[in-house]
Amino acid sequence: MKKRISILGSTGSIGTQTLDVIREHRDRFEVVALGAMQNIDELEKQIDEFKPKFVAVYDKNKADILKNRISSKTKIISSIEGLIEIASLNDIDLVLNSVVGSIGLLPTLHAIKARKNIALANKETLVVGGELITKELERYNVNIIPVDSEHSAIFQCLQGEKREAISKLILTASGGPFNNWELENLKDVTYKEALKHPNWSMGKKISIDSATLMNKGLEVIEAKWLFDIDVDKIEVVIHPQSIIHSMVEFKDTSVIAQLGLPDMRLPIQYALTYPKRLEMKSPGLNFMKYNSLTFNEPDYNKFPCLRLAYDAMKIGGTMPCVLNAANEVLVNLFLEQKIKFFDIPYYIEKIMDIHEPSNYNSYEELLEVDIWAREWITKNIR
Numbered sequence: 001m002k003k004r005i006s007i008l009g010s011t012g013s014i015g016t017q018t019l020d021v022i023r024e025h026r027d028r029f030e031v032v033a034l035g036a037m038q039n040i041d042e043l044e045k046q047i048d049e050f051k052p053k054f055v056a057v058y059d060k061n062k063a064d065i066l067k068n069r070i071s072s073k074t075k076i077i078s079s080i081e082g083l084i085e086i087a088s089l090n091d092i093d094l095v096l097n098s099v100v101g102s103i104g105l106l107p108t109l110h111a112i113k114a115r116k117n118i119a120l121a122n123k124e125t126l127v128v129g130g131e132l133i134t135k136e137l138e139r140y141n142v143n144i145i146p147v148d149s150e151h152s153a154i155f156q157c158l159q160g161e162k163r164e165a166i167s168k169l170i171l172t173a174s175g176g177p178f179n180n181w182e183l184e185n186l187k188d189v190t191y192k193e194a195l196k197h198p199n200w201s202m203g204k205k206i207s208i209d210s211a212t213l214m215n216k217g218l219e220v221i222e223a224k225w226l227f228d229i230d231v232d233k234i235e236v237v238i239h240p241q242s243i244i245h246s247m248v249e250f251k252d253t254s255v256i257a258q259l260g261l262p263d264m265r266l267p268i269q270y271a272l273t274y275p276k277r278l279e280m281k282s283p284g285l286n287f288m289k290y291n292s293l294t295f296n297e298p299d300y301n302k303f304p305c306l307r308l309a310y311d312a313m314k315i316g317g318t319m320p321c322v323l324n325a326a327n328e329v330l331v332n333l334f335l336e337q338k339i340k341f342f343d344i345p346y347y348i349e350k351i352m353d354i355h356e357p358s359n360y361n362s363y364e365e366l367l368e369v370d371i372w373a374r375e376w377i378t379k380n381i382r
């Protein structure tokens with residue numbers, strides 16, 4: 001039996017690499033549904049190749065244009081309802097959520113309610129609604145298989161181990177494009193410089209997050225929820241080579257690490273085939289090519305976003321939602337060259353100072369806070 005898959009965010013960096021993996025194993029997977037925001041040219045090519053039954057296009061106008069371009073065998077649906085529908089279809093076995101941003105939360109919730117297996121790349125789902133997601137996973141007896149490389153690494157290190165035996169999780173960070181820059185020189189960096197990740201080719205939002213180290217902060221929160229561990233037991237270590245994707249230290253001080261070339265197709269394939277492993281068309285890791293693997297502490301002065309994310313998680317409640325919403329708006333403004341690099345942590349700190357966090361019980365409460373934070377940042381930017 002082929003595994004029937006729905007891919008949310010199929011036109012992006014993770015989405016297209018997921019289709020690369022599926023292309024290599026056509027006998028094992030069937031693409032039942034695809035979803036994206038507006039890139040209908042790429043979707044048209046994907047429909048032609050994979051013949052999905054459903055395609056969700058968030059942008060209604062683009063959805064209408066696409067309907068006229070393709071055969072009626074594929075049903076086109078639009079807006080958030082489209083994403084929800086393809087996350088909870090009857091005839092799918094697995095949902096791979098690789099949309100970018102907090103828009104990914106609601107489809108994940110619906111996938112859980114529909115008791116689907118979930119391969120999660122959309123880290124914002126857990127950053128914003130980790131507590132709610134955790135409750136729903138328990139209630140519907142559903143598991144999330146992480147796609148994010150660090151979390152996939154930890155997940156692999158924990159196979160056959162007991163959670164009580166963990167003493168800490170060690171998340172590796174490349175340090176991003178500015179790892180070796182002096183703080184003084186970071187003030188006027190351009191978005192083009194910030195997009196040049198040293199090891200990974202990724203979408204724009206996560207690339208900027210890697211440059212500010214907010215990506216690692218979001219990943220600390222993601223790890224807290226995925227592995228049910230206190231943030232004080234999650235350490236970040238700068239490892240510029242991105243060969244060790246993360247590690248787990250156990251009570252007896254033994255450390256287990258997962259290594260590999262920086263290639264997202266490996267964690268994606270593992271999430272699609274778990275608990276099995278399949279061959280990959282990749283040369284694999286040649287240790288003789290690496291003279292040294294290095295490690296050092298993060299510099300919180302150069303990269304305040306990492307500290308802000310730890311703070312937001314420690315405060316809890318709606319604070320991580322505010323951190324994330326503010327960050328999404330600020331990253332866009334930085335990409336549009338409307339603010340400077342250090343305005344990102346500056347405004348996140350400001351909004352965290354004025355936000356009075358509360359506990360939440362529903363998606364609707366989170367949505368209200370998310371909208372408030374986005375409006376506050378937009379109004380208060382200099």
Ligand SMILES: NC(=O)C1=CN([C@@H]2O[C@H](COP(=O)(O)OP(=O)(O)OC[C@H]3O[C@@H](n4cnc5c(N)ncnc54)[C@H](OP(=O)(O)O)[C@@H]3O)[C@@H](O)[C@H]2O)C=CC1
Nearest residue numbers: 009011012013014036037038039058099100121122202203
């Ligand atoms: N890229 C990577 O290597 C890694 C990414 N991740 C995480 O995976 C997620 C995706 O990242 P990445 O692939 O780099 O991002 P990209 O920007 O490359 O792709 C984003 C995808 O999401 C779609 N999308 C955006 N908004 C909506 C919406 N409102 N409705 C439907 N679809 C939408 C885009 O559609 P369209 O093309 O039409 O705009 C696109 O398909 C992020 O959460 C990121 O943090 C985690 C680890 C590694």
Ligand SMILES: CC(=O)[C@@H](O)[C@H](O)COP(=O)(O)O
Nearest residue numbers: 148149173174175176210215
């Ligand atoms: C590939 C992946 O998982 C990214 O999240 C990556 O980790 C980004 O690199 P940084 O370590 O620079 O944040």
Ligand SMILES: [Mn+2]
Nearest residue numbers: 148149150219
């Ligand atoms: Mn990652």
